[in-house]
Amino acid sequence: MTDPILSLSDVHKSFGPIEVLHGVNFALRPGEVHALIGENGAGKSTTMKILAGYLSQTDGEVIFEGNPIRFDHSDEAEDLGIIMIHQEFNLAEHLAVDQNIFLGRELKKGWRLDHGEMRRRSAELLQRLDCRVDPATQVNRISVPDKQMVEIAKALSRDARVLIMDEPTAVLTERETEVLFEQIERLREQGVAILYTSHKLSEVKRIADRVTVLRDGTMVRSGMVEEFSEHDMATAMVGRELSDLFPPKAEGGAETVLEVRNVSVPGMVENASLNLHRGEVLGIGGLVGSGRTELAEAIAGLRPRDGEVTVKGTALPPGDISAAVKAGLVYLTEDRKGAGLLLEKTLRENLTLPLLSEFGNPLINRRKEEAALSKAIEDFAIRAPDRGMAVGDLSGGNQQKLLLAKTLLSNPEIVIIDEPTRGIDIGTKQQIYQLIADLAAEGRSIIVISSEMPELIGLADRVVVMHSGEITGEVSGADVNEQRIVKLAMGMDAEPEGTAA
Amino acid sequence: MTDATAKKPAARRSSVNLQAIGPVVALIVLVLIGISLSDNFLSYANVTNVLARSAFIGIIAVGMTFVITAGGLDLSVGSMAAFVAGVMIIAMNAMTERMGVTLPVVLLGMLIALFSGFAAGMINGLLITRAGIEAFIVTLGTMGIYRSLITWLADGGTLSIGYQMGEFYRPVYYGGIAGISWPIIVFALVAIIGEIAMRHTAFGRHCAAIGSNEKVARYSSVAVLRVRLITYALLGLLVGLAVVMYVPRLGSASSATGLLWELEAIAAVIIGGTLLKGGFGRVWGTVVGVLILSLIGNILNLTDFVSPYLNGAIQGVVIILAVVLQRNTGPAR
Amino acid sequence: MTDATAKKPAARRSSVNLQAIGPVVALIVLVLIGISLSDNFLSYANVTNVLARSAFIGIIAVGMTFVITAGGLDLSVGSMAAFVAGVMIIAMNAMTERMGVTLPVVLLGMLIALFSGFAAGMINGLLITRAGIEAFIVTLGTMGIYRSLITWLADGGTLSIGYQMGEFYRPVYYGGIAGISWPIIVFALVAIIGEIAMRHTAFGRHCAAIGSNEKVARYSSVAVLRVRLITYALLGLLVGLAVVMYVPRLGSASSATGLLWELEAIAAVIIGGTLLKGGFGRVWGTVVGVLILSLIGNILNLTDFVSPYLNGAIQGVVIILAVVLQRNTGPAR
Amino acid sequence: QTIGVSIPAATHGWAGALNYHAERTVERLEETYPDMDFVLTTTSDPGTQVSDLEDMVATRGIDALVVLPFESEPLTGPIQRIAESGTWVTVVDRGLAQDGIEDLYVAGDNMSFGQTAGQYFVDNLDSGAKLVVMRGIPSTVDNERVEGFEAALEGSDLEVLAMDHANWNRDNAFTLMQDYLSRFSEIDAVWAADDDQAVGALAAIEQAGRSGEMIVVGGAGMKEMVDRIRNGDETVPVNVTYPPSMISTAIEMTAVGASGAAPMTGEFIIASELITQDNAEDYYFEDSPY
Numbered sequence A: 001m002t003d004p005i006l007s008l009s010d011v012h013k014s015f016g017p018i019e020v021l022h023g024v025n026f027a028l029r030p031g032e033v034h035a036l037i038g039e040n041g042a043g044k045s046t047t048m049k050i051l052a053g054y055l056s057q058t059d060g061e062v063i064f065e066g067n068p069i070r071f072d073h074s075d076e077a078e079d080l081g082i083i084m085i086h087q088e089f090n091l092a093e094h095l096a097v098d099q100n101i102f103l104g105r106e107l108k109k110g111w112r113l114d115h116g117e118m119r120r121r122s123a124e125l126l127q128r129l130d131c132r133v134d135p136a137t138q139v140n141r142i143s144v145p146d147k148q149m150v151e152i153a154k155a156l157s158r159d160a161r162v163l164i165m166d167e168p169t170a171v172l173t174e175r176e177t178e179v180l181f182e183q184i185e186r187l188r189e190q191g192v193a194i195l196y197t198s199h200k201l202s203e204v205k206r207i208a209d210r211v212t213v214l215r216d217g218t219m220v221r222s223g224m225v226e227e228f229s230e231h232d233m234a235t236a237m238v239g240r241e242l243s244d245l246f247p248p249k250a251e252g253g254a255e256t257v258l259e260v261r262n263v264s265v266p267g268m269v270e271n272a273s274l275n276l277h278r279g280e281v282l283g284i285g286g287l288v289g290s291g292r293t294e295l296a297e298a299i300a301g302l303r304p305r306d307g308e309v310t311v312k313g314t315a316l317p318p319g320d321i322s323a324a325v326k327a328g329l330v331y332l333t334e335d336r337k338g339a340g341l342l343l344e345k346t347l348r349e350n351l352t353l354p355l356l357s358e359f360g361n362p363l364i365n366r367r368k369e370e371a372a373l374s375k376a377i378e379d380f381a382i383r384a385p386d387r388g389m390a391v392g393d394l395s396g397g398n399q400q401k402l403l404l405a406k407t408l409l410s411n412p413e414i415v416i417i418d419e420p421t422r423g424i425d426i427g428t429k430q431q432i433y434q435l436i437a438d439l440a441a442e443g444r445s446i447i448v449i450s451s452e453m454p455e456l457i458g459l460a461d462r463v464v465v466m467h468s469g470e471i472t473g474e475v476s477g478a479d480v481n482e483q484r485i486v487k488l489a490m491g492m493d494a495e496p497e498g499t500a501a
Numbered sequence B, C: 001m002t003d004a005t006a007k008k009p010a011a012r013r014s015s016v017n018l019q020a021i022g023p024v025v026a027l028i029v030l031v032l033i034g035i036s037l038s039d040n041f042l043s044y045a046n047v048t049n050v051l052a053r054s055a056f057i058g059i060i061a062v063g064m065t066f067v068i069t070a071g072g073l074d075l076s077v078g079s080m081a082a083f084v085a086g087v088m089i090i091a092m093n094a095m096t097e098r099m100g101v102t103l104p105v106v107l108l109g110m111l112i113a114l115f116s117g118f119a120a121g122m123i124n125g126l127l128i129t130r131a132g133i134e135a136f137i138v139t140l141g142t143m144g145i146y147r148s149l150i151t152w153l154a155d156g157g158t159l160s161i162g163y164q165m166g167e168f169y170r171p172v173y174y175g176g177i178a179g180i181s182w183p184i185i186v187f188a189l190v191a192i193i194g195e196i197a198m199r200h201t202a203f204g205r206h207c208a209a210i211g212s213n214e215k216v217a218r219y220s221s222v223a224v225l226r227v228r229l230i231t232y233a234l235l236g237l238l239v240g241l242a243v244v245m246y247v248p249r250l251g252s253a254s255s256a257t258g259l260l261w262e263l264e265a266i267a268a269v270i271i272g273g274t275l276l277k278g279g280f281g282r283v284w285g286t287v288v289g290v291l292i293l294s295l296i297g298n299i300l301n302l303t304d305f306v307s308p309y310l311n312g313a314i315q316g317v318v319i320i321l322a323v324v325l326q327r328n329t330g331p332a333r
Numbered sequence D: 001q002t003i004g005v006s007i008p009a010a011t012h013g014w015a016g017a018l019n020y021h022a023e024r025t026v027e028r029l030e031e032t033y034p035d036m037d038f039v040l041t042t043t044s045d046p047g048t049q050v051s052d053l054e055d056m057v058a059t060r061g062i063d064a065l066v067v068l069p070f071e072s073e074p075l076t077g078p079i080q081r082i083a084e085s086g087t088w089v090t091v092v093d094r095g096l097a098q099d100g101i102e103d104l105y106v107a108g109d110n111m112s113f114g115q116t117a118g119q120y121f122v123d124n125l126d127s128g129a130k131l132v133v134m135r136g137i138p139s140t141v142d143n144e145r146v147e148g149f150e151a152a153l154e155g156s157d158l159e160v161l162a163m164d165h166a167n168w169n170r171d172n173a174f175t176l177m178q179d180y181l182s183r184f185s186e187i188d189a190v191w192a193a194d195d196d197q198a199v200g201a202l203a204a205i206e207q208a209g210r211s212g213e214m215i216v217v218g219g220a221g222m223k224e225m226v227d228r229i230r231n232g233d234e235t236v237p238v239n240v241t242y243p244p245s246m247i248s249t250a251i252e253m254t255a256v257g258a259s260g261a262a263p264m265t266g267e268f269i270i271a272s273e274l275i276t277q278d279n280a281e282d283y284y285f286e287d288s289p290y
């Protein structure tokens, strides 16, 4: 076995008075893919940031090639070839894709920037990742998964000896995940040490050589991947036995609560029509960029659109989100950081933002807000070391839970959830699936947009599939299976018989 | 270990406290300097003078706090005040001719001032929210427009309220109840209501949300455009209110009225701890900021400093120092 | 795999184009208005006048573009210009006494101006980056300080360069090569270098990155504080350069020198399409903005509008319109 | 004895000279009268001036006030109250809107300032001559001057081609003059109305190479202008006085009055004189800053 290149020895980390890492040990070896798994808030991101020099440990040591090392700045780590992809995007939104990829490491011809070369290499990197974005596009115009690919391209553009990736696949579909894994394989062969986190345990099983499990800031288990089944991993993470991930599917009633007729969003969605019944969980599948998000946003009044959206017989005016909310229709965004949460504000302020009028008029009843927060923390198992902290300091998964709580606060009748479990640990996922089932059982109707095939299949009774901005088909009942969905998503099977069953 | 992120929570907590007391400390220091320089500093007359004259900028700055918190800016308030004062005076003079020196004329005059301010604010707000033009440009434009209009209304000179009417209206600035003069009372009320609105109402929350991240606010079904529009209209209304207190003080308006008030109001807001980029606002901080600015002028008048030419320099230094006190170390933009 | 992606660039290009041509269209419209109103508008003399007088604000505005792109602001440039001009004149007068009316005195004077500007900019930059005080407050403070200092240096009056020296130095403003006057040449050079620096150097790229997201820039190992400091120092240096061109024009400086230049410079930058909140800057846009502002004044002087009192109003309207042209529809902040 | 002095800030040349004189006089008098105290404030808008006056009364307990009102109307009420409380009041330059408030009035005469210049043009220009006019900062002072000027031109056949504001500022005047020169091929005279404006206008005329085509008359008696007149400069034949040193006169008279040496009440109007080559010597003060 090769010597570790980078390791942690008894590392502790406190934020203010709260210690979140209680003595973490583990080592990264060249040519090895090491998976770090654990529940939301277990300390994975914190551990990674310490390794990459973005945070300093309060106690213990970071050891690089056998010597203790202290990074004064992430630059120093980067100079040693330690590269990290953060869980949250680190892209300058106003800059173009290629400008971001080479930010801080611009290529030059003399004193001048070498635009051509940077663009060429960016294109090359993106192509290697099978990502179609034009390197000249401004980052604020590309989709969330594309941003992730840009992040990956940015990391690949640096000469990494250690590559640390914090949930790189959370926002990717299986297809892109495949592409990423090919790259990981390639790097592994080149002798790069790779640290990787994911809540998708099947992925871990597939790609990792070694697995370390964190629970509450403590390392509970570490070993070669062969020693773990997916079930073992989940149990080690959560600290208890997990029952079935998916609750039994609810069958929707006959009453149509939401009718979408010929909705188009210029350049993104064309003539989409669908129905949603009371008590139903409807899935929307498709590849990245197929326009699912745009369709959902158009329905929810967040985008200008053509076509008709009717909630229980009443037409919703386009582009009017408050009308949609009033009609009982809400949308949970896939863009947590950009559109979901106010990162500098507290949990309470975020939770009640969409529904402030319910919390007292004209004066907000603070106690009622606190009560709502307590309930949300309990219902959604939000782990916040401190109730008064800024949401940006929550772990990624806990932010997602808060976003869910916020969206569902108004007790909506129709919920469109875009990537509901993005970055959520397996234990909580189960809770959220249960919650969705419960909502349906209460007679609410849910649309789930998900890039996780098992999630779609496990939750939805009926799945609508999009390709290139158009709805290419619908499957239901026993037809809800991976093969059918993938075919439709690739645009290979648009015949009506697909929907017949 | 230099990493800023690492220190953040600790720094954040302590900096919140420091930020909170920063301007207050500066204010206290100024008061102590004042006391040490002159026995009359704490006299009833001086305290009343300083507070009453702070009222104009103060009332406007409270409105500015909302605009800035919501990520906006208004450079036009100074000229708007001059313009509104001009309109009010012309209207009152015209009405006095017909109705004599009577209370209804004063009340109507006040209404006209409030309404003109509100309308002017609405115009700014509509251009910003509906036409989608950068607030800086819109209000730079209207700043020039209102300043021109008052110059034109006054024919390059001064618009004055009739002498009799002036005397009749005077008590609105110089009078008061229980020894507290009206401008102080009105300023205090505006500040208190403003503070409550900022911290305890949906409107205040929405302003902060919009300033913090407009897209998140929109996705949270906050009526972004409407809230933003309201901040400008509200600021206009408060400019009108400031004018209602200002006109009885000087009884006139000219192209020199309200000069640089916008800078003073914005400075007071920022000194008070509101973020210029938006997302966080503090009305009581603004009040402290206004008082700091007023006190600098007052203290400079208490003694003979080196040269009156250098007043501006001292003012500049104090403004910077007042803010140094509240920022700990972390570099800002 | 998706044609949605394919359609995207097209949409983007059209909106970029509109933004890009917006100010140019406004400029062309103004030129056409100028031509239609006065036969002399396109005369060599008038064109030279307008361009040369734009040079001061123009040179400063190019520097301001970098400051604003990096998410900063500088309110002090007008008073800084006055102060630097004062220092330069005093120094040149002192040197003339000893060294006579000679070229070295002029060159040394220029060096002193450039250096004072640079130093003043550094002070702003250090207070902002090291002491971590909001740029608005720092430069509001130094604005007052420099303005006071020039008043004090000039003893309230005007500092004038000695007559002989003034005559000797004059050609730097009035002279030129091949019929193009020096200020125009220098302005053009500054603009071209600025445009190149913004678009083709790492410095320009880093300014945009910092203005767009400071944390991202820091994580990408951009030396945030240093780049930001450089923007202010560079702006100071350019203020010095503007002064080098300004002093030979009238040979004097007073407390009225450079009044409101900061507003004009910032307005030019924003009209040109640079984002006030930072993240995107366009030097050539700034040049167009400066020309628009100069042309408005020129056209107003070349014709008789209703009342000269209303010049400011017309200016305001044109500024707003110039920007309306460039924003398509989407509401801004 | 405390004497308060409140004047506009040094925002343009003339006001700067006013500040200069006020400061020197205060220094000098503080030495002459050791038991006399002076408070000097400068302001750039009427509102602040009222605040300064309030501060003088409330915190400095002034016995006498010398004030150059930034504007007449807004300062009338506040000054009246100070006068009513028994404080001695000397008003300088810009009179109050009500008669009989001040104890002493020291002033120049703005109507006559404009009239004197206008009369000079009427008397010395050929009939049909063409003029351009630069106005100051829009204000009562400026209005009175223009009124006087227009009154003098009334009935003559001089033609005023254009009239715009240059705000008593050299740079603005330079720009404005450049544009006038582009616009009018024939200009016979420029009434710059203020010597800072004259400086700007002259520079523009020289640049355009049109020196000798027209005369330029400024105002207020700036040293450089008087010097040119003295030397028989053809472009600058005359000037009209408006001495900033009137503030010294006012402060001195007030101090004398307050010290009880002699009663000093009434009006002291310093007429606007025409400076010509003949009398220029009398108006040239080598060490005046203005």
Ligand SMILES: Nc1ncnc2c1ncn2[C@@H]1O[C@H](COP(=O)(O)OP(=O)(O)OP(=O)(O)O)[C@@H](O)[C@H]1O
Binding pocket: A015, A020, A038, A039, A040, A041, A042, A043, A044, A045, A046, A047, A087, A383, A384, A385, A389, A393, A394, A395, A396, A397, A398, A423, A425, B005, B008, B009
């Ligand atoms: N800057 C900070 N200030 C305060 N607390 C923090 C900060 N950063 C992280 N924490 C806390 O530290 C704990 C560990 O967070 P971390 O982000 O490492 O979790 P994680 O394992 O990556 O979780 P997830 O799966 O949700 O991403 C959490 O409780 C989080 O709230």
Ligand SMILES: Nc1ncnc2c1ncn2[C@@H]1O[C@H](COP(=O)(O)OP(=O)(O)OP(=O)(O)O)[C@@H](O)[C@H]1O
Binding pocket: A140, A141, A142, A143, A144, A145, A146, A173, A268, A286, A287, A288, A289, A290, A291, A292, A293, A294, A295, A334, A451, C002, C004, C005, C008
């Ligand atoms: N603001 C925008 N401007 C221009 N194009 C955009 C914008 N937002 C998204 N797009 C593009 O629209 C297409 C659809 O993106 P969208 O995010 O809706 O896909 P999706 O089907 O929801 O898949 P996923 O959510 O997995 O990304 C993408 O090609 C994306 O790049």
Ligand SMILES: O[C@@H]1[C@@H](O)[C@H](O)OC[C@H]1O
Binding pocket: D012, D014, D015, D093, D141, D168, D194, D220, D242
């Ligand atoms: O302030 C005025 C000054 O600028 C002008 O030149 O002369 C008269 C003064 O009152």
Ligand SMILES: [Mg+2]
Binding pocket: A044, A045, A046, A087, A166, A395, A396, A397
């Ligand atoms: Mg994490």
Ligand SMILES: [Mg+2]
Binding pocket: A292, A293, A294, A334, A418
């Ligand atoms: Mg999506």
